[in-house]
Amino acid sequence: MAHHESPFRVNVRDVMHRPGEMRELELDVLAPAQLGEGMAVVREGSELALDVRLESVHEGVLVTVEVDATAEGECSRCLTDIALPVEVEFQELFAYHSGEAFEYEVQDDHVDLEPLIRDAVVLALPFQPVCRPDCPGLDPVTGQRLADSPGLVRAEEGDPRWAALAGFEASEDQGAAAADAEPERD
Template sequence: MRETERDIPISESWGEGLVSFAAGENVHLEVRLESVHEGILASGIAEARYTGECGRCLTAIEAPVEVEFQELFAYPGDEANDFEVQDDHVDLENLVRDALVLSLPFQPVCRPDCPGLDPVTGERLADVPNGEPQQSTDPRWDALAQFTSEPAEGAEDAPGSQT
């Protein structure tokens, strides 16, 4: 068994969408490699920081991610395996990348109660004093604005009205 701890820089950006791990960002790895009958069992923890934009208000965000991983790297043989030992080495890049990228939030937010943007003005609602979006009317409904919800005079006497 071997245990190692390393900081490895990411060569290219990992992840797509609103948040990702930027190229050059360091991934901190704590890895335990154990020899087992079928191959080498790699387990450990990967830590990194993602950057991107809030999905509601589009402000810049940055947050740490910590994931645990475990995978068996099989010795080469007749059966095809996703992870194999090659020349007495294991390549952890795909394993660590997949674990980190899958841990990224689908809808990242700067804070859990982020109110987002005003749909009319585009301002961040967190910066607006009352924090409420401005009420706007759809111009397609302006022609109906002259009608009110109150019944017209004499409507009670009209045929078919209920009293």
């Protein structure tokens, strides 16, 4: 029975049982399904660029893969759409013989990289992606992106973390006394 031809299945016949042989190839494949469940995912059908190195060793074929992909999602601070480069590398031994405790094996002269690529990419996705490291997020009052409206962050303050406090100063006189008294009414 021939396997369905997955682009992630790589023929290794030319390096099998020839310790010391090495082959390198570059593959461009499309993500067969969405990778990731969080705020940044690699969408189904988006391109994965693979740099693959196959090295023949006694036990099997040692496979090293570098994956370049693009994750899409939302900035966890300001919710703007973002695309983030994802670069990940892994190495795995595909063993020749069953029966041993190898997780991956050479099957029908092929190695199947898909589960490894999926796991590696998903682990590399940022849990809380940001559009830029210093993204100031959203204005707590208006909901506007602070980065779009620099007027909300006064020049002399400089630090966006103080922007939220700037609004309190004006209302301090009438607001503070009432706020302090509030909790005792219960």
